[in-house]
Amino acid sequence: MASPLQQKLKVHGPVAVTANRLTDGAVVWRTRHEDWSVDLADAAVVTTADEAIALLAGAQKRDVDAVGAYVAPVELGADGEVRPGNLRERIRVAGPTFELPH
Amino acid sequence: MYVYDEFDREFLAERVAEFRDQVARRLEGTLTEDEFKPLRLMNGVYLQLHAYMLRVAIPYGTLNSDQLRRLAHVARTYDRGYGHFTTRQNIQFNWIRLEDLPDAMAALAEVGVHGIQTSGNCIRNVTTDQWAGATPEEFDDPRIWAEILRQYSTLHPEFTYLPRKFKIAITAAPKDRAATKVHDVGLRLHRNEAGELGFEVLVGGGLGRTPFVGKLVRPFLPVQHLLSYIEAIMRVYNQYGRRDNIYKARIKILVHEIGAEEFSRAVEAEWESIRDGALHLTPEMIAEIRARFLYPAFEAAQDQPAELVEALGDERFATWYANAVHRHKVSGYAIVTVSLKPIGAPPGDATADQMEVVAALADDYGFREIRVGHEQNLCLPNVAQKDLPALWRRLDAAGLATPNVNHISDIIACPGLDYCALANARAIPVAQEIAKRFSDLDRSRGIGRLHVNISGCINACGHHHVGHIGILGVEKNGQEFYQITLGGRADEKAQLGTLLGPAVSYEQVPGLIEDVVDTYMELRAGPHELFIDTVARLGVEPFKERVYAAH
Numbered sequence: 001m002a003s004p005l006q007q008k009l010k011v012h013g014p015v016a017v018t019a020n021r022l023t024d025g026a027v028v029w030r031t032r033h034e035d036w037s038v039d040l041a042d043a044a045v046v047t048t049a050d051e052a053i054a055l056l057a058g059a060q061k062r063d064v065d066a067v068g069a070y071v072a073p074v075e076l077g078a079d080g081e082v083r084p085g086n087l088r089e090r091i092r093v094a095g096p097t098f099e100l101p102h
Numbered sequence: 103m104y105v106y107d108e109f110d111r112e113f114l115a116e117r118v119a120e121f122r123d124q125v126a127r128r129l130e131g132t133l134t135e136d137e138f139k140p141l142r143l144m145n146g147v148y149l150q151l152h153a154y155m156l157r158v159a160i161p162y163g164t165l166n167s168d169q170l171r172r173l174a175h176v177a178r179t180y181d182r183g184y185g186h187f188t189t190r191q192n193i194q195f196n197w198i199r200l201e202d203l204p205d206a207m208a209a210l211a212e213v214g215v216h217g218i219q220t221s222g223n224c225i226r227n228v229t230t231d232q233w234a235g236a237t238p239e240e241f242d243d244p245r246i247w248a249e250i251l252r253q254y255s256t257l258h259p260e261f262t263y264l265p266r267k268f269k270i271a272i273t274a275a276p277k278d279r280a281a282t283k284v285h286d287v288g289l290r291l292h293r294n295e296a297g298e299l300g301f302e303v304l305v306g307g308g309l310g311r312t313p314f315v316g317k318l319v320r321p322f323l324p325v326q327h328l329l330s331y332i333e334a335i336m337r338v339y340n341q342y343g344r345r346d347n348i349y350k351a352r353i354k355i356l357v358h359e360i361g362a363e364e365f366s367r368a369v370e371a372e373w374e375s376i377r378d379g380a381l382h383l384t385p386e387m388i389a390e391i392r393a394r395f396l397y398p399a400f401e402a403a404q405d406q407p408a409e410l411v412e413a414l415g416d417e418r419f420a421t422w423y424a425n426a427v428h429r430h431k432v433s434g435y436a437i438v439t440v441s442l443k444p445i446g447a448p449p450g451d452a453t454a455d456q457m458e459v460v461a462a463l464a465d466d467y468g469f470r471e472i473r474v475g476h477e478q479n480l481c482l483p484n485v486a487q488k489d490l491p492a493l494w495r496r497l498d499a500a501g502l503a504t505p506n507v508n509h510i511s512d513i514i515a516c517p518g519l520d521y522c523a524l525a526n527a528r529a530i531p532v533a534q535e536i537a538k539r540f541s542d543l544d545r546s547r548g549i550g551r552l553h554v555n556i557s558g559c560i561n562a563c564g565h566h567h568v569g570h571i572g573i574l575g576v577e578k579n580g581q582e583f584y585q586i587t588l589g590g591r592a593d594e595k596a597q598l599g600t601l602l603g604p605a606v607s608y609e610q611v612p613g614l615i616e617d618v619v620d621t622y623m624e625l626r627a628g629p630h631e632l633f634i635d636t637v638a639r640l641g642v643e644p645f646k647e648r649v650y651a652a653h
Binding site: 020022023024025026027063064067068086087088091092095096097098100101102 | 128129130131134135149150151152153154182183184199200201447448451452453519520521528530531534580581582
């Protein structure tokens with residue numbers, strides 16, 4: 001069940017539900033098939049608070065697949081492509097913004 | 103080096119077995135995340151933006167070469183081939199899988215390394231001077247006292263669920279390299295007029311959302327009373343510290359609200375009831391701990407041996423020597439700082455290969471000992487001066503001889519928004535860009551000592567409040583902005599920086615820092631007046647006028 005805080009969720013534009021995969025912490029997105037995908041393109045995108053709360057509640061029913069689920073902003077391209085909606089989510093999707101040591 | 107005994111080894115093995123069972127139960131679903139989270143945090147396991155992060159303690163910043171090699175092994179086997187040294191003498195692995203964590207921890211436990219006391223509301227890894235045991239300045243080896251505190255505090259049942267985390271730092275030298283004045287408890291070891299060894303005790307320092315410099319609560323505490331006095335402080339904190347508001351739960355808030363005098367009175371009253379009890383440290387107890395620190399068998403040698411004098415004819419070596427080599431308490435030896443700040447690299451990061459190079463150098467030239475400093479550099483504390491040229495050549499080949507220690511490109515930076523779930527803004531790319539602006543080492547040498555500290559959020563893991571130039575990342579309407587402070591310092595004259603002016607965008611930061619430095623170069627009384635002293639003399643206004651006029 002969504003927390004009271006999440007139930008007061010305000011949604012302005014398209015959002016998706018994201019979390020970290022339990023086994024390795026990888027970023028995952030809640031799909032329309034009520035499972036998780038590492039590909040943002042598979043994310044269920046909703047545009048109202050009621051839809052987002054329902055999506056989040058479904059995501060939080062079972063916590064052995066993914067943890068820390070929350071509602072994150074996304075952008076929809078003209079071609080329907082789903083993109084992260086802010087810098088934090090861009091970094092979660094693409095990784096750190098500098099070359100990693102090697 | 104401290105040598106672990108059978109008790110330490112058994113305890114760590116049992117702890118790993120316990121965590122392995124907890125991970126298995128979490129993965130099969132018999133432990134919920136709410137149940138598992140406090141358990142993983144007690145072992146230093148966080149969940150960050152992209153992955154789990156394992157934070158490993160390096161008690162009092164001391165490692166032997168086998169331990170550093172094992173950190174390299176964990177980086178290579180279970181992570182992405184590198185680790186990040188932090189401002190609290192820890193190392194963090196940023197990409198570790200939950201299912202691999204028990205094996206990684208088992209590998210670390212075999213060499214006496216673990217993540218206990220790196221998270222949670224307990225007494226955290228006790229930190230100290232990375233030059234401990236080697237610098238001629240010190241009154242005693244502060245690690246003896248850090249180890250006594252470690253043994254006392256590890257899994258202490260009364261202090262496992264404190265109102266908030268609790269950080270203790272110790273210096274035994276007048277020059278404070280451990281930032282003791284911005285810790286919950288700062289201890290300065292010194293001798294009184296009678297020649298007795300004791301601690302000056304400061305309480306209530308800290309950075310974060312509400313920064314304070316620690317307040318003096320006792321000018322001299324005889325060393326045998328260390329544990330009873332700390333226990334009295336912890337009891338007063340445990341009793342009166344706030345638990346209703348996480349932002350007001352640190353001891354600094356309590357000390358600020360009731361005043362240092364009242365806090366001190368409460369501690370002294372509590373202490374009177376326990377000072378001569380079980381926590382009184384007898385000379386035998388202290389001697390037993392002291393005996394577990396093994397010191398190198400230094401050979402008789404003179405300063406400035408022929409090998410060193412000859413090598414100083416090489417300008418590159420001489421530049422590195424002047425920057426990274428420091429006086430040792432034993433003639434013929436030196437303390438060497440290994441910069442983990444190559445220009446353009448993430449500050450404090452070291453690859454597995456680099457860790458192995460440093461481990462090999464410690465074997466060949468440094469009595470197998472390595473230190474980690476809170477400035478996110480490494481240190482070889484015991485190097486024969488005659489070996490410095492060979493050491494430098496091998497450091498240079500591994501990209502570890504950048505002569506920028508204490509210069510503007512020797513930047514302290516937290517992981518920031520590139521890794522951290524709490525961050526609002528990036529820190530590492532800001533540091534990289536500033537370092538590139540000052541990549542001309544002649545220019546940075548001309549600027550002199552200048553500490554730039556960057557944090558990606560108000561929690562201040564990058565110690566921005568005490569940077570000579572402090573940079574704090576904030577978020578405004580979905581964009582990164584940065585507040586700049588000048589005049590902070592973390593040493594024995596610790597003070598918090600003063601806000602320069604309105605926050606600037608990510609893109610504007612490097613140029614603004616360059617303007618601040620150019621202003622300093624114009625306004626300083628001469629080449630010997632350090633940046634921090636110019637700011638102290640003139641305040642921030644002259645900098646503000648110049649810098650904001652340009653932006």
